[in-house]
Amino acid sequence: MVSLVPPDFPNVLADENRLIQILFNILHNALKYTGEGSIEIIAREKQHMAIIHIRDTGQGMDNVVQSLLYSPYEQGQEYDEGIGIGLLISKKLIELHGGTLNIQSIPNKGSNIYFTLPLADESTQNKEYATFNAQAKTQLSTTNERELSMVSDKHFRILMIDDDPMNLATMKSIFSISEYEITTVTSSEKALALIQQEAWDLVIVDAMLPYISGYAVIQKIRKQYSLLELPILLLTIRKHPEDVYTGFAYGANDYVTKPINALELKVRSRALIDLKYSIQQRLHLESAWLQSQIQPHFLFNTLNTIASLSTIDTDRMIDLMHHFGEYLHASFDVRNLQRVVPLQHELDLVRSYLYIKQQRFGELIQIEWDIDETIQIDIPPISLQTLVENAIRHGILKKEEGGTVCIRIKEFTTYVSISVIDDGVGISPTQLEELQEDYKGTSSGIGLRNTNLRLKRIYGQQLQIQSTINQGTNVTFHIPKD
Incomplete structure (x- = not known):
């Protein structure tokens, strides 16, 4: 990016903060759509007006996209991503300053966005600025409040x-x-x-x-x-x-x-x-999405189990209702939208989930706990629960005789290792390869992919998966102790 504005270029009559906002919006658009090439800022004078050009060699805009800039804004209206609401806001701000904004653009060759502002007359600058400032503030508050709030609130x-x-x-x-x-x-x-x-x-x-x-x-x-x-x-x-x-x-x-x-x-x-x-x-959207992934059939089957126990074992029914309530409370806890949560919070969710599943499937689901009880760490929310649910639904319950899921949490010198190990049907080499290539391509890997993305963003590492057909799967991730 090159600025060709002369050091002695005269002042313009403008609100400094709004001018910065105008330049930021236009430059942001130019930077966003110029993967390679150059961006130039040029200023010149004409008829007591400053003309500022921002030229780029990016992907440009077609006539349809350019026309959106000149259509009146309506609430709820959507704008093409190539122009963005930022340029519309800049146009309105420039017009409030007494200038105009125009676009010259050729697809795949670049754009020249230029606007005009009145030059400042030193003898009358303070009086004109005061008048403009009062008028602009009034118009901004009544006609542009919604648009500007998206940028500056x-x-x-x-x-x-x-x-x-x-x-x-x-x-x-x-x-x-x-x-x-x-x-x-x-x-x-x-x-x-x-x-x-x-x-x-x-x-x-x-x-x-x-x-x-x-x-x-x-x-x-x-x-x-x-x-x-x-x-x-x-x-x-x-x-x-x-x-x-x-x-x-x-x-x-x-x-x-x-x-x-x-x-x-x-x-x-x-x-x-x-x-x-x-x-x-x-x-946050991904966490909310994962939080909402309580399968309807899981709720329906749990309620059916509660109803059936009401006629044969009321004590078990009461216990199941209690754990079901704890599961729902933990699932919709607002803390699940945070970056990390205490390990104990996640374990409470997992235990409630496992209790419900065992009440439904009985001996088909066996659980082994191998946890260092003194460990005090934070982990991404709904991460362990996702791995446990995946091990049960797509692992041991795919076998007629069921199987065992082991939850292992061990502390080492620099990290804590968290593993979910099952002896289920395993993952085929093709599925495993798809999971390890950015976790795409398998319907059973949606929860794994989401968990893996969050681990990579927070800790710079991903899930480690080992699996053998008809022998089981081991999914592990590490939480740095720092």
Whole structure:
């Protein structure tokens, strides 16, 4: 990305925060759809107006997609992914400033998005700006509240780490206090303590910190948070490209070189935060999806079992109703939408599930527990339960004589090993290969795939599966003790 805006380009009459929002939306669209090539920012003057061009060599837009920008917005209306609501919001903001936005685009060759803004007249700037600001705020609140809330309602928390207080003050001033809560620290030790104590949306860290370097800080953060859970932006010296390579090796998501360009810092920071939230939303949706996967036939069969026991064994019926209630409560517990839950919470869910299954199938289901009772760890929710359910439904109950499921949880020096072992029908080599190739292609592997994805995102590792036809399956995963 190259800025060809002259250093002495005159000021424009605009709200600074809204102008940054306009540029961010347009640049984000250009970056998103330019896999290879270049992006240029150009500014020129014409008839007391500034004309700003953002040109890219990306995939471009066809006439249908471009036309969406000029259609009136209606609640519930959907926009093509190639244009996004961000450009529509930018168009409306530019028009409120007295300018226009236009697109020139050729599919597979690139786009030229350009807009106009009035140039500032120093003698009347304050009076005109005050008038514009009052008018714009009124119109924004009445006609664009819904659209703008999608972009600017969140309050993001950023931790900045640099041993130079002046650098910290400069970087902090770049971010709007209405959208960002900035905490600055000058020592690595204090920063690491804050990361342990509080939740953050982004960490900005200087590579050359005293005592504990920026690279060491990144390395320590990565022991607790993955690249997608807590993004890190590295600050480096422009003439030292090796800093960038080292930063990526230790786990940085992106970098900005010194001396810092204000727009670049803000755009890169917002892009990392948006990525974090989009991934977080997907994880929550996946967890909610997994949480909802109580099969209707499981509920129906359990209720039938309760009804049949009411006439032959009321004590067993009462026990079964109690465990069924515990199972439903644990299944729909809001904690299941969290990143991790205590091991005991997951075990309670598994025990309730197994009790219900044993009441239905009797001697066909045998359970062995091999657990170190002193273990205190957190694990992804509905992970162990998914493996146990898979072992029963697709393992031992596929055999006429049933079988045994062993739940083994053992503590080692650096990790805790969690295994679900069954002596069921096993998995064919073809199915096993499909499961191990990103867990796609088998109907019985939906729960396994979801669990595997979460393990990879949180810990950077995946399920280990060993299976032999007609002998059984062993599914294992490790939880780092850190």
